[in-house]
Amino acid sequence: MNPHDSWTTLVSPDQLAARLGAPGLVVLDARFALAAAAAAGPGSGEDDWREAHIPGAYYAHLERDLSAAHAPGAGRHPWPDEAAFARTLAGWDIVKDSQVVVYDAADGAFAARAWCLLRLAGHAAVAVLDGGLAAWRAQGLPLDAASPAVATTQSQPFAFDRSRLFDAARVQEHLAAGGLVLDARAGERFRGDVEPIDRVAGHVPGARSRPYADNLEVGRFKSSTRLATEFGALLDGRPPSDVVAMCGSGVTACHHLLAMAHAGLDGAGLYTGSWSGWIEDPARPVATGPG
Missing domain, CATH: 3.40.250.10 (Rhodanese-like domain)
Incomplete structure (x- = not known):
């Protein structure tokens, strides 16, 4: 992807739909429900992803992928360390030149967490789908239940800002x-x-x-x-x-x-x-x- 065409903050459903399947595009589904996690275990977002997601989207679990294990003073969702997050990125096939788009159910609250992690890891070409899956569905855009291809990317070291x-x-x-x-x-x-x-x-x-x-x-x-x-x-x-x-x-x-x-x-x-x-x-x- 031409760096001048990269998305760095927000992207519309139409823009993403026009580029689905393009080389270098990685889509992440970050749906999660804090209330469901507190009541019955943190599975609802991933369950929803298994049922239907934007074609090719990997699932980004808030607590497993976008947070670390608890440490004193770190709060309920500790910031992950570089080595762990580098392995996570490799599992999603994200490399330096990837264009990443993240979405959640609607308002971007969970997608923004993934966006922030990537940005502070030095990855500029990452954007959030404005309106999330709700906006995607409202426009009748395609959904899929198939799991994305297994990533073959090697872990690449980086440093958070x-x-x-x-x-x-x-x-x-x-x-x-x-x-x-x-x-x-x-x-x-x-x-x-x-x-x-x-x-x-x-x-x-x-x-x-x-x-x-x-x-x-x-x-x-x-x-x-x-x-x-x-x-x-x-x-x-x-x-x-x-x-x-x-x-x-x-x-x-x-x-x-x-x-x-x-x-x-x-x-x-x-x-x-x-x-x-x-x-x-x-x-x-x-x-x-x-x-």
Whole structure:
């Protein structure tokens, strides 16, 4: 694929459909259901993939492929290490020049996690299917139940851009220096009104609420112009690198990094442990109410 034709943030169903089967294209299905995982085991997204998926799509499991095993302070979905993720990429036949497209059921929350991992691994040509499988189905585009071909790619070493990956100590330093931390959870979870997943409700003192759903309109990402205006107001003249995104476990926060990149504001950081990692240390402060 000509690098000038690569997709780096979002791609429409029509664009992807026109290039299905092209050399170098790799499609990943990242469907997952956090509620189902908590109740009955994390299988529903993979089960749905087995029933029907975009032709040729590999399945990217949030907890098996896009996260590491638990480590102290790392939260519910720890960031994987380079060696493990390199093996995962090889299993999906992803090489340096691959054009990767990731989708989930609809809003891009899980697909954005895979996008973020690849981007911070130095892979530029990766995009999220805008509207996900719901938009694909709505246009009557093809689905398949066949498993993709077994990958033959050798694992290729790389290094994550660690400057954009934050732990709790760096988040505290960032806030103390006047940096901006945006929490992508729903407003009621940020305020501490409810907490359906984690054992403590509330937010990191000094963080500000921007639910990831605010990046969407009618199931699709808002225009790049509108996102630039909205994030620009939050930045208030500061560079994108002054933002650290967080959420419950470092998954939906990636939606902010994708939305900002689509708006031409690439460079924000990610608090990988997020709220679930923050509260692992009971000595850390907790705030409730509006940020």
